Amino acid sequence: MKKLKTMLGSIVVFTLLLVSRAEAATVQYLLDQSNTLIDDVDYLLVTISDNQPGQLDFTVETQSALSDIAGGNFGIASFALNIVSAMDLSGDDFLLPDRWKVQFDKGMSEAGKFDVRLLGTGQTRQDPLQFSILGLELDDIIPGFASHTSGFTGEYGSAGSAFFYGDTMVAAIPVPAAFWLFGSGMLLLGSVATRRRI
Numbered sequence: 001m002k003k004l005k006t007m008l009g010s011i012v013v014f015t016l017l018l019v020s021r022a023e024a025a026t027v028q029y030l031l032d033q034s035n036t037l038i039d040d041v042d043y044l045l046v047t048i049s050d051n052q053p054g055q056l057d058f059t060v061e062t063q064s065a066l067s068d069i070a071g072g073n074f075g076i077a078s079f080a081l082n083i084v085s086a087m088d089l090s091g092d093d094f095l096l097p098d099r100w101k102v103q104f105d106k107g108m109s110e111a112g113k114f115d116v117r118l119l120g121t122g123q124t125r126q127d128p129l130q131f132s133i134l135g136l137e138l139d140d141i142i143p144g145f146a147s148h149t150s151g152f153t154g155e156y157g158s159a160g161s162a163f164f165y166g167d168t169m170v171a172a173i174p175v176p177a178a179f180w181l182f183g184s185g186m187l188l189l190g191s192v193a194t195r196r197r198i
Helices: 001-024 179-196
Strands: 026-031 042-052 055-062 070-083 103-105 113-119 129-134 141-152 159-165 170-171
Touching: 026 141, 042 141, 055 070, 055 141, 070 179, 159 170
Parallel strands: none
Antiparallel strands: 026 042, 026 170, 042 055, 055 129, 070 113, 070 141, 103 113, 141 159
């Protein structure tokens, strides 16, 4: 009987851990405004995921409206966002690409000031830009982002650049139903196994 209770307890703990990780979610936002290019065009996509406990993972990638005019040394030169309680963060909470740095309470052209601005150099432009912030949850992010992207060609010249802004949510990927189904199935199997042995 004691062995059965231990086994049942293990199943419950495993299922709860699995279900809690199933709550991981992803949200996506479009930056569709610009200071020099036409507005209402999908320029950049921001994807935020909480796949690891206590860490938000960001991917900022240019869309075809920008990548189609990419020239030499094209990429994202800076990115800005607002965070609830940003004052509680330090530079150590950011996992950034090499030679990128974090600045607090800095401006991004016409968009005004942001709580956090991530900044690379002319040689460290990224496409996509990937970074992580420790100690945050999705609810800590305030929608509204800005990016400075450089390296356009064509009518913009070989060194064309622009600022982009946006807060349009395009996707909130919910908890997969399969995880909930699996978790409840495991609990059901555990209870059936208990009843059979009693």
